[in-house]
Amino acid sequence: MSGLRQSLPGATITGWAAALPDTVVTNADFEARLDTSDAWIVERTGIRERRFGGTTSTLAIEACRGALKRAGVEAGDVDLLILATTTPDKRVPATSSIVHAELGCRGAAFDLNAACAGFVYALVTAVSMFQAGFRRALVVGSDTLSRITDQDDRGTAVLFGDGAGAVVVEATPDHELILSHDLGLDGSLLPILYCNHAGYIQMEGREVYRRAVRATVESAARVLSGTGTSGAEVKLFVPHQANRRIIDAVVDRLGIVPERSVIVVDRTGNTSASSVPIALTEAVEAGRVEDGDLILMSGFGAGMTWASALLRWGT
Numbered sequence: 001m002s003g004l005r006q007s008l009p010g011a012t013i014t015g016w017a018a019a020l021p022d023t024v025v026t027n028a029d030f031e032a033r034l035d036t037s038d039a040w041i042v043e044r045t046g047i048r049e050r051r052f053g054g055t056t057s058t059l060a061i062e063a064c065r066g067a068l069k070r071a072g073v074e075a076g077d078v079d080l081l082i083l084a085t086t087t088p089d090k091r092v093p094a095t096s097s098i099v100h101a102e103l104g105c106r107g108a109a110f111d112l113n114a115a116c117a118g119f120v121y122a123l124v125t126a127v128s129m130f131q132a133g134f135r136r137a138l139v140v141g142s143d144t145l146s147r148i149t150d151q152d153d154r155g156t157a158v159l160f161g162d163g164a165g166a167v168v169v170e171a172t173p174d175h176e177l178i179l180s181h182d183l184g185l186d187g188s189l190l191p192i193l194y195c196n197h198a199g200y201i202q203m204e205g206r207e208v209y210r211r212a213v214r215a216t217v218e219s220a221a222r223v224l225s226g227t228g229t230s231g232a233e234v235k236l237f238v239p240h241q242a243n244r245r246i247i248d249a250v251v252d253r254l255g256i257v258p259e260r261s262v263i264v265v266d267r268t269g270n271t272s273a274s275s276v277p278i279a280l281t282e283a284v285e286a287g288r289v290e291d292g293d294l295i296l297m298s299g300f301g302a303g304m305t306w307a308s309a310l311l312r313w314g315t
């Protein structure tokens with residue numbers, strides 16, 4: 001169900017950016033029309049507000065433009081674009097086609113759906129594809145979950161938001177970026193979280209919570225033990241942002257220094273495949289990471305999928 005692999009080609013992340021829609025939806029906005037309260041939402045999830053708006057492609061394009069600018073790379077020099085999403089703009093073509101055309105990228109592009117683990121899946125895939133000769137990748141997570149959430153269902157409406165985050169990853173023989181990774185899936189858990197075509201997200205919240213903690217802890221522990229790293233050595237933990245309590249439970253069980261985990265869920269809600277690159281961008285821009293630091297990324301989501309990667313930062 002899960003596979004730990006090592007020895008990926010050398011790579012470095014040279015650009016990063018996030019894009020959030022302008023419309024802020026606060027807990028008070030839900031309180032005004034649903035049987036819920038700011039106190040309940042904050043206590044159970046840590047979420048205070050989230051952003052709604054845009055489309056998966058427009059948010060992805062904005063994040064990609066920011067990441068390209070930060071990297072000093074022209075879109076025409078990108079030869080691989082991987083867009084992780086569960087909320088594509090169209091059934092066909094892939095949303096990455098829209099982004100590719102709008103930006104003027106070259107080479108290959110495809111969408112990847114691994115739900116909220118999508119960005120880590122996509123990052124590992126991109127670096128793996130350097131083995132096949134690709135040199136410069138845009139990896140973007142973009143989701144507009146507000147479009148597939150029943151805004152009248154208090155059990156899900158308060159949890160999700162829209163956003164995108166992107167990185168530029170370049171092949172280099174001089175730096176080992178991904179020290180170890182663990183991507184997996186347990187398909188028997190499909191019924192606890194899914195969304196049918198033209199339907200809304202269906203979720204058994206308590207069971208997802210339980211499984212998410214377990215899957216994240218086990219996957220991250222495999223990645224750490226695969227390189228003989230302790231949780232205390234992790235300089236930055238960039239988890240999927242679904243629920244503050246899930247993050248805190250994972251940090252506690254892995255022995256990670258709590259101040260080293262990145263938290264954006266309070267301001268974004270759960271942005272699915274976007275949450276890890278949004279959190280990474282915020283932490284890097286805040287100067288929380290230096291060359292040589294170990295970064296642990298982890299995600300989990302519908303499927304149920306999970307993905308962890310231990311990175312060594314180096315620009």
Ligand code: COA
Pocket residue numbers: 035036037040041044045116154155156158193203205206207208209212242243270300301302
């Ligand atoms: N406001 C007020 N009450 C709410 C509510 C809301 N927004 N949503 C649910 N409730 C109620 C439930 O109806 C239930 O009421 P009942 O006891 O009368 O039946 C009660 O709160 C407790 O529900 P429960 O689901 O047991 O609460 P919880 O502590 O597990 O918290 C979640 C609910 C959804 C916040 C939590 O389970 C969770 O975060 N799960 C993981 C979700 C997730 O991460 N999904 C995405 C994965 S990528």
